[in-house]
Amino acid sequence: MKDRSSPTPIVCTVDVVLLTLRESVLQVLLLRREQAPFEGAWALPGGFVHADEDADTEASAARVLQSKVGIASPYLEQLATFSGLARDPRGWSIAVTYCALVSHDALQAALAANIEGSVQSQSPSRARSHLQLFDVAALPQLPFDHARIVEAAVARVRGKSLYSSLPVFLCGPEFTLPQLQQTYEAVLGEAVNKVSFRRKMDELDMLEAVPGAVRGGAAHRPAQLYRLRPEYRRSLSLLARGL
Amino acid sequence: MKDRSSPTPIVCTVDVVLLTLRESVLQVLLLRREQAPFEGAWALPGGFVHADEDADTEASAARVLQSKVGIASPYLEQLATFSGLARDPRGWSIAVTYCALVSHDALQAALAANIEGSVQSQSPSRARSHLQLFDVAALPQLPFDHARIVEAAVARVRGKSLYSSLPVFLCGPEFTLPQLQQTYEAVLGEAVNKVSFRRKMDELDMLEAVPGAVRGGAAHRPAQLYRLRPEYRRSLSLLARGL
């Protein structure tokens, strides 16, 4: 029984599935690859694990997000690890994948800062045109096993949304209940009962009304703005009986 | 921006949390380490990923289970990946962890075959005394971050048991409904309603009665034996509304 480290080198990478909601459609951020293999193809933002600078693979994922997208996602969850000889032409590889959820506004702001910053400084180095959102139901051909990874991320997000507060991370810091409900509906892909939804949100005791703030401007009654209570900013709230 | 593989080598391992139920108590199989680091300590069965022989890390986990425990678990699920500099004194490491569920009978049979086989052949090489079950609530001091890994496995199994057929993998191939209910109760740590439980199992339509077979022998009415329908032997059945 050998006990040495494997002689065949193993490529260790992280890949990040950054999801956001644009006009009630779940979208994933892809990056045009600038290097071989698959140069020029749209792929998940990812990179090698840097053992000399990353505390762990979550730090690698955060570094990748910061350097390639210019954003620090408030929600970053480990998804799964994909491995094997077949997935990467460079050899036997391990990809630890993460799922990031970001509001569309925050993402657009980061991308805008990104393109400006790349004029003045050298980092982040990619222009906005190398980053693009794609509807998760209409992806281009993806290299490696990135299609499976996106699929796993979407399935995870859908599943968790059934019994947790996860979709709030797709909204901005303040949002109305109708907005949040639309977010749930977009993620789940089905309509949600308004009365039940509000009962659940009330039970969860996870939101607080922003005093006196409403979102108006339209020709109808304005809606109360809510935000996450501080204790739920970084962790999920779970429902006992789902939805 | 460097794009080469990290210069610092990364140790890639798999660790398996093998859980079973003994007298309604959830137990984890630990192995006494024969090599440094932590020689002599109880630890999760694990080993290096062998890029030259394993198709992927799940195959690595299956190989580790087979070679160190002498069992092929019918249920083997990826748990999470633990990584970083601090967890292993040998350096920056990645541990892809798996959770295996096995009936106590199957495990005992494997361990018995293991000890016999180790007399005649060279593989599996470990005697039974190097493998021992521990109550998950009363673990010895574990090396690396194995305590966290076991904790994650138990939490995952508890969580999934609330809304899936997962606990059936802790029973043998045939079992009675009261047995299965006890299994759920042991995993969840709380009593479940008999009528509701049977309604759910009926809805799931996942079990089939073994014709004419009952488990008797006691001074009371014998119970009907059931087994998993073939289509659910390797996949979970999910409940819409939990428990």
Added chain:
DNA sequence: ACAATAGTGTCTGTTAGACACTATGCC
């Protein structure tokens, strides 16, 4: 006043659990 959406009160069908009952083996 009207349109349009926010937010609530209430009714009803469904579901989960409590309880009690019957069923069937062994002694």
Added chain:
DNA sequence: GGCATAGTGTCTAACAGACACTATTGT
């Protein structure tokens, strides 16, 4: 027959969804 557990029928409380109603803005 007695005992112990298997298995079921049924009542009730809790819950989720449907619907209708009121509330509040801009035009």
